[in-house]
Amino acid sequence: MRILHLDTNHPLLIEQLNQLGYENYEDYQASKEDVQKKLDQFEGIVIRSRFKIDRSFIQAGRNLKFIARVGSGLENIDLKTAEENGILVFGAPEGNCNAVGEHAVGLLLNLMNHIKRSDSEVRHGLWYREANRGHELQGKTIGLIGYGHTGKAFARKLSGFDARIICNDIKPDMGDKYAEQVTLQELQQQADIISLHVPLTDLTLGMINAEFIANCSKSFWLINTARGKNVITADLVNGLKSGKVRGAGLDVLEYEKSSFETLNNKSDFPEPFQYLIRAENVILTPHVAGWTVESKQKLAQVIVDKIKAAFVGN
Numbered sequence: 001m002r003i004l005h006l007d008t009n010h011p012l013l014i015e016q017l018n019q020l021g022y023e024n025y026e027d028y029q030a031s032k033e034d035v036q037k038k039l040d041q042f043e044g045i046v047i048r049s050r051f052k053i054d055r056s057f058i059q060a061g062r063n064l065k066f067i068a069r070v071g072s073g074l075e076n077i078d079l080k081t082a083e084e085n086g087i088l089v090f091g092a093p094e095g096n097c098n099a100v101g102e103h104a105v106g107l108l109l110n111l112m113n114h115i116k117r118s119d120s121e122v123r124h125g126l127w128y129r130e131a132n133r134g135h136e137l138q139g140k141t142i143g144l145i146g147y148g149h150t151g152k153a154f155a156r157k158l159s160g161f162d163a164r165i166i167c168n169d170i171k172p173d174m175g176d177k178y179a180e181q182v183t184l185q186e187l188q189q190q191a192d193i194i195s196l197h198v199p200l201t202d203l204t205l206g207m208i209n210a211e212f213i214a215n216c217s218k219s220f221w222l223i224n225t226a227r228g229k230n231v232i233t234a235d236l237v238n239g240l241k242s243g244k245v246r247g248a249g250l251d252v253l254e255y256e257k258s259s260f261e262t263l264n265n266k267s268d269f270p271e272p273f274q275y276l277i278r279a280e281n282v283i284l285t286p287h288v289a290g291w292t293v294e295s296k297q298k299l300a301q302v303i304v305d306k307i308k309a310a311f312v313g314n
Contacts, residue, residue, distance in 0.1 A: 001065065001311065002041060007048040009070050010300035017304060020312060036060045046070060046303065052258065053077040058085060066310065068303045072096055072150065072290060073227065075200040076258065090306040093149040095299030096290030101153030103289035104195055104225050107249030110283055111221055112137070117280045137161040143191030145207075146198035146226065147174040147181065150290075154195060155179045166190060170203070188216045195223040196230050210235040213244055221247045225289040228252040233272040240279060247281035251289040 002023045005014065014024045025042070027035060032051045039045070039061040046068045047053065053067055058081045065087065067077055072093035082089050110116055113134030121128055140163045144151045147167040155165050155178035167179040168187045175181030187194070194216070198204045208222065208231040222245055224231055233254050239245035255263050255273055263269075276282050 001043040003044040003046060004035070004039070004042040005046045006035065007046070007050050007070070009046070009048070009303075010296045012297060013046070013070070013300035013304055016301075017307065020304075020308060022307075032057070039064070044068065044307070047076075049076055049258065051076070053082075055081045058082055058087065061087075066090060066307065068092075068307065070095075070299045070303055072100075073199050075227070088310055090303060090310075092299045092302035092306075095302040096292070096295035097149035097153040098298075099292040099295040100150045100197075100225050100289045101155075101157045103251060103285070104154045104223050104249075105157045107223050107225070107251065107283055107285070108137070108193065108195075108221065111223075111247045111249045111281070114280075116283055137163045137193075139163065140192040141166060141190045142193045142195065143168070143182075143187040144179060144195050144197055145169075145184070145187065146196060146204075147179060148197065150225070151195075151197035152176070152178065154197065185215075188212070190218075191216070191220055192218055193221045193223065196226040198226050198230060200227040200229055204230050206230070206232045208232065208236060210238065213239040216244070219244050219246050221245070221249070223249045225251045228254040228256050233276070234270070237272040237275045240275070240281065247283075248276075249283045250276070251285045252287050253284070256287060 002025065003017060005024060005026045006028065008028055017024055036057050040063055042061065043063050043065045045064065048070050053076060055078050058064065058078060067082060067087060068090040069077060070092055072091060074089060074091050077089055079089060114132040118132040138161060142158060142163050142165050144155060144165065144167040147169040151167060158165055159178050165179040166182045166187055167175060168182060168184045206229065213235060231254065236245060236248060240248065255269060257263065276284065
């Protein structure tokens with residue numbers, strides 16, 4: 001089987017696929033159009049987020065048996081067309097869920113204890129103790145929206161903080177010993193902290209909006225390590241200005257390019273983004289929650305294991 005790799009990944013991925021007898025080809029520079037022209041030469045492709053795998057692209061791959069994304073989300077792949085053509089699609093949410101969980105904890109603790117702000121103040125010779133009095137997680141209710149691999153990983157990390165963890169998921173019976181499953185309305189009524197762990201779908205696009213924020217009973221801190229477009233930034237900013245949102249830790253932004261590698265042209269950034277970069281109660285990181293040394297290896301290994309399980313010996 002001939003496999004085309006469209007993004008660089010941990011070297012173990014190609015090394016182990018070579019050991020399994022597959023022919024591996026790398027093309028990290030060609031345009032999508034040029035790749036599409038030669039796609040019928042391959043039985044498998046491996047990608048992260050370089051470009052969208054849409055209907056026309058998939059149909060050009062007449063011999064494709066699988067598409068593998070070395071990451072947790074699959075929104076850049078036309079899953080319906082893949083299924084119609086009998087093409088297996090592999091993701092690797094198991095590979096970076098621990099990293100995302102740890103990063104989310106870091107964002108939350110930093111946010112609630114003013115660590116970013118107080119660090120900057122001390123570096124400028126300012127010693128404001130009372131102004132930087134923080135909040136403890138103990139006794140708080142933390143609501144997780146989405147309780148798959150990353151949501152569960154975050155809940156496990158939080159289990160030692162003596163907080164109450166609740167979760168909401170589109171699937172029933174997802175709760176476990178770390179989190180009690182509740183309705184979305186119950187989560188909005190009870191949560192002091194809300195953290196997103198959902199894919200980007202028609203249901204989750206812009207789900208954190210003015211209506212959602214208004215329907216929350218408490219002022220809350222927001223953590224987003226999922227997808228930037230799960231949040232309408234202008235509505236989040238209004239929530240921050242009003243105090244309904246006490247602070248936000250955002251690893252993802254709706255202003256990212258679809259590859260996640262860069263932001264859109266800075267000259268096009270609207271006022272809501274300008275507000276975020278000035279706000280002291282907002283922490284921003286560049287889509288790196290699942291981007292650790294360890295997760296790079298784990299993600300690659302998950303993909304190798306899924307390809308092996310699907311094709312070796314069959």
